[in-house]
Amino acid sequence: MAFDIIYNQEFTGDFFFDDEFNFKEYESCTFVNCDFTECHFKNAVFLGCKFIDCNFKAADINNISLRGVNFLNCDFTDVNFARIDQFIYEFDFTNCKMDYAKFYALNLQHVSFNSCSLISADFMEANLTKVLFDNCNLHLAEFEKANCEGADFYTSYYISLNPLKTKIKRAIFNETALPGLMSHFDIIVKK
Template identity: 30%
Template sequence: MADYKNNTKILKPRISNDLSALPLLKKDILDETSFSEAIFSHCHIENCQAKRVSFKQIIFDNVVFTDVLLQYSDFTDVRFENCDLSNVDFRESSIYRVEFINCKLVGTNLSESTLRNVRFNKCNGKYAFFRFTDCVQILFDNCQLGLSDFQESKFSKVEFKNTDMSQCQLFGTSLSGMDLSECDIDGLGVRLQDIKGVIVTSMQALALSTLMGIVIKE
């Protein structure tokens, strides 16, 4: 399986080249329903609530989700491209080998979810919720994550590349060994123990020095 040219190797979704283009209708999204090997393109799902829905080998292309709750759901080998997932509730879901490409994720709720081999590329995830998520092999590449919430999350092989993390809340989340030197971390919400071993530029280190109670005299 191919991986991306970054420090963190992210496995791509295992998606068949022979998917069927199908309509995605609100009436079909019910508790514990399953969808597999399909492309859902240029549609709008609105006012939909369902739990434990399974999506496997799916491409969502230019799909808009409005007032949607898909809690406890399973997304395996899925690609979201040019989709609007703002304020969608994915709490406590399982997300494996998934790509979010050029998507709007403003206020999207992924709290308490399990993420494995997930790539976010050129996504707007301002105000998104990742609190208490279990993240392994995750890449945020050229994303907007200002004011998002990652508090008390578990990170393993997580990379932020050229990403706006200004005022992100990461209290209780260890950033040890992570390279944030290419990111905007202005106003980052962390504890002193959270940033032990983090890699930053000299200017970023000055900004973080306030956590140690250091007063810099010019």
């Protein structure tokens, strides 16, 4: 099936329905204040696109490609990213709400999460090598069996991960993260 190609367009305040994005390629497009809550993304490609103030809450994302994509002030509550195309990807998130989002077993190397809420996000078995978590709320986020080697958690907070079940070699943490790293050992850390 041939893809419809949409190039260099801006979409503002649009409400998208069901399968509008299936088998379409968007290149250098900007989406501002758009609502994707009813969308079922299947076999869509986004190249060099920006999403600003968009709502993806509980959208169905299935086999989409994200290459050079920026998300700013978007809501991804309860979105399952586990089925995105992992062949060639590049995306980052700034000031996004991503509570209960699922990144299970994804290869997210070098992705940036900047000032995001990731409460109860699922990063189990994900490759988070050199991922930047800058000023993120990681309350109850799950990292079991994830590879967090070289990840930067320095400015993030409410981190709780088990160093015996998560690879954290050369990961960067602030000293305030020590209680969350030690909580699995049933010890008390005092200052």
